Amino acid sequence: MLKLLFVAMLAVLGALRSTSADAQPWPVRPITIVVPFPAGGPTDALTRIMAERLSSLLAQPVVIENVTGAAGTIAVGRVVRAAPDGYTLVMGNLSTHVINGAVYALPYDLVKDFDPIALVGGNPQLIVARQDLPAGNLGELVAWLKASGEKASQGTAGVGSPAHIGGVLFQAATGTRFQFIPYRGAAPIMQDLIAGQIDFTFAQTANALPQVRAGKIKVYAVTSARRLAEAPEIPTATESGLPGFEISIWHGLWAPKGTPQSVIARLDAAVIETLADEKVTQRLAALGVDIPPRPQQTPEGLRVYHAGEIARWWPIIKAANLKPE
Numbered sequence: 001m002l003k004l005l006f007v008a009m010l011a012v013l014g015a016l017r018s019t020s021a022d023a024q025p026w027p028v029r030p031i032t033i034v035v036p037f038p039a040g041g042p043t044d045a046l047t048r049i050m051a052e053r054l055s056s057l058l059a060q061p062v063v064i065e066n067v068t069g070a071a072g073t074i075a076v077g078r079v080v081r082a083a084p085d086g087y088t089l090v091m092g093n094l095s096t097h098v099i100n101g102a103v104y105a106l107p108y109d110l111v112k113d114f115d116p117i118a119l120v121g122g123n124p125q126l127i128v129a130r131q132d133l134p135a136g137n138l139g140e141l142v143a144w145l146k147a148s149g150e151k152a153s154q155g156t157a158g159v160g161s162p163a164h165i166g167g168v169l170f171q172a173a174t175g176t177r178f179q180f181i182p183y184r185g186a187a188p189i190m191q192d193l194i195a196g197q198i199d200f201t202f203a204q205t206a207n208a209l210p211q212v213r214a215g216k217i218k219v220y221a222v223t224s225a226r227r228l229a230e231a232p233e234i235p236t237a238t239e240s241g242l243p244g245f246e247i248s249i250w251h252g253l254w255a256p257k258g259t260p261q262s263v264i265a266r267l268d269a270a271v272i273e274t275l276a277d278e279k280v281t282q283r284l285a286a287l288g289v290d291i292p293p294r295p296q297q298t299p300e301g302l303r304v305y306h307a308g309e310i311a312r313w314w315p316i317i318k319a320a321n322l323k324p325e
Contacts, residue, residue: 026086026263030061033253034079034090036072039064041186042123042206042287046251047091049283050120053274058266071160071324072096073104080108084256086263089117093251095162098309102317103160104324110310114254115264116302118271121289122248124224125166126208127237128217129200130193138220138240141200145176152178155189155201159322162249163189165313166202166223168320173242193217204249205231205288223247228288248290250309252302264299272297 033051037043044066051062067075076096082088090096101110127138135141145152156164159182167180181198183189186207192198194216202223209231212219221237222228225246237245253271255264274280275291284291295301 026260026266027058027060029087030063031058031086032063032065032088034065034067034075034088036067036075036090036092036096038068038185039066042204042249043091043093043251045206045287046121046123046284046289049280049287050271050274053277053280054270057270057273071100071104071158073100073106076100077106077108079254079256080113082256084115084258084260086255086259086267088256089267090114090254091120091251092254093162094165094249094309094313095160097252097254097306098313099160099162099165099317101310102314103322111306113257115257115259116299116306117253117255117264117267118298119292119296119302119305120251120253120271120275121284121291122224122250123204123206123287123289124222124228125162125202125247125249126205126212126222126234127166127170127200127220128193128203128208128212129220130196130198131216131218132196133199133218135220138235138237138242141220142174142176142241145174145178148178150177150179152200153181153198154178155193155198156180156182157185157189158182159324160317162204162247163202164322165317166247168322169245169247169316170202172316172320173245190217202247209288224290230285230288250292250305252306254302268298 033047035044035047047064051064055062067078072095076090079088079090097110135144154167164180171177189201190207190211193201211217219234221240222234223237223246227236228234275297281291296305
């Protein structure tokens with residue numbers, strides 16, 4: 001009897017040791033966040049600011065990997081194929097996780113192939129123009145565009161880019177028509193806008209506000225529900241005569257489908273603590289980033305918000321019959 005009891009105890013101890021060995025602590029090595037855009041852009045800047053604090057909280061380096069090409073689909077596809085172990089994540093946004101689904105025939109499902117971690121922050125656009133454009137406010141810009149026929153030009157980063165979608169929505173809201181001029185990114189758009197080679201564009205705050213303050217371009221409105229804390233002198237589009245004209249280039253953090261829920265929970269807790277850090281929020285505010293409400297800084301918060309954005313934007317994009325270049 002004692003012998004049987006002894007054997008049973010050994011079996012239990014062995015099982016416990018096996019379980020302990022299997023349940024390795026996380027993280028034990030560096031974590032990679034894939035950014036689907038070039039270094040130096042708004043998404044890259046936001047991710048790097050957060051990565052510094054996340055590295056401290058998770059006690060492991062958080063490495064940024066910029067993977068560009070095909071409007072972000074290459075980067076997102078790379079994360080879909082990564083092991084679902086919490087070591088490869090993607091900082092997606094309105095473009096990569098909503099717009100691309102309506103423009104491209106993707107080899108992955110934007111909803112089913114990812115586990116959401118947290119909604120991180122939104123960056124509204126500024127409606128900006130070359131400094132010598134005669135319109136003095138948003139209403140006058142609309143009138144000028146209508147008088148210009150289709151000769152006026154708006155810079156975009158290509159079909160389906162946030163600037164392009166802003167222009168498509170603007171045309172629908174104002175009954176205007178103008179040319180879309182594609183560029184390889186936000187930087188060359190701004191260069192040509194400053195040089196007067198194009199008439200106007202929709203630019204994220206981080207890219208446009210320094211140029212506005214330097215007097216190199218003019219600004220008409222911000223596409224957020226409220227004025228920017230760091231630039232309260234800029235009216236919203238709603239205040240300027242376009243009720244409900246709101247666009248946020250929001251960002252979310254995702255992991256490959258099948259990532260352990262314990263890892264998702266640990267990552268979400270780290271994101272929440274990061275977004276509560278005063279130094280982080282100050283640096284993000286300087287980029288024009290709005291921190292989402294606390295309930296949206298969760299996997300379920302991102303899941304619901306993401307679904308709502310798909311429901312809002314896909315009909316608009318499909319009605320405009322946008323096609324990949």
